[in-house]
Amino acid sequence: MTGIEESKRLRAVAEQASQLMREPLLEAFRSNMAVDYKVDLHDVVTRHDKESELAIRDFILRAVPDSTVLGEEDGASGEGRVKWYVDPIDGTSNFARGFAFWCVSIGAAVDNEIVAGAVYDPVADMMFSADLTGAWLNGEPLRSRAIPDERHATLITGYPVERDFRLDGREQALGNFGQLVETFSTLRRPGSGALSLCHVAAGWVDASAGFGSNPWDVAAAVLILKQAGGSYHPLTLGKVDADTPDFICPGYVALGEGADYPTLMRVARGISDSRDAARAKRPRDAA
DSSP states (O other), X not given: OOOHHHHHHHHHHHHHHHHTTHHHHHHHTTSXXXXXXXXXXXXXXXXXXXHHHHHHHHHHHHHOSSEEXXXXXXXXXXXXXXXXXXXXXXXXXXXXXXXXXXXXXEEEEETTEEEEEEEEETTXXXXXXXXXXXXXXXXXXXXXXXXXXXXXXXEEEOOOOHHHHHHHOHHHHHXXXXXXXXXXXXXXXXXXXXXXXXXXXXXXXXXXXXXXXXXXXXXXXXXXXXXXXXXXXXXXXXXXXXXXXXXXXXXXXXXXXXXXXXXXXXXXHHHHHHHHHHHHHHHHHHO
């Protein structure tokens, strides 16, 4: 059980850790940096990701020794009670190319519940953060708001990518995307899940949907969104069980306060249900 004071303390650590590498990252941004690839050509990594994660990990383990730090680049360090989910640069492709939509995301969980988090946008110098008492942007209370009708709303999503073509079928995936394009007033694909969720939390966009998330991408931003009054709807997408904690699920729909978007929910749940059904068939097929 995490108390309010511990939650506040963990939020302060997350804020400090997220700003550690601001100057080196800004110096590297829009420079001629080397880029490597992880899983495929869509999965970019730079030395700055790795250096930032190491600095953040060491800072957290010193500040909160009873910690486990799970980072995108180097996996888990430590064996403590507080589990930290760290994405040193969420939106690395943007960072490497010079597009100013990337951030540092750090969330702290106890017993699979996110209790504190910070998402820092170094370019705009915006600190989104939350604990069990609320959510803030640069120290000011954060409140989500959304246009009620999806036909007038702005949606952020990264769907579909090549992986979605493979899982859903190219025709179906493009059909799903087409429904969203036809329904929403505006659709954007800026490329950082954590920052997209924070923009929903701030009321700057109305909704966000993700179909390939990792816990370090969204852990901090989920709490920020909820504490700002928005709602987060996890999607299992054929990868995890229904009782999996929401921030660990690989997909989501995030809605600003006041949003009622039936087309988005129908499309997203249809994608998830289809992948769940495919997963359920696999063991029988294997047998």
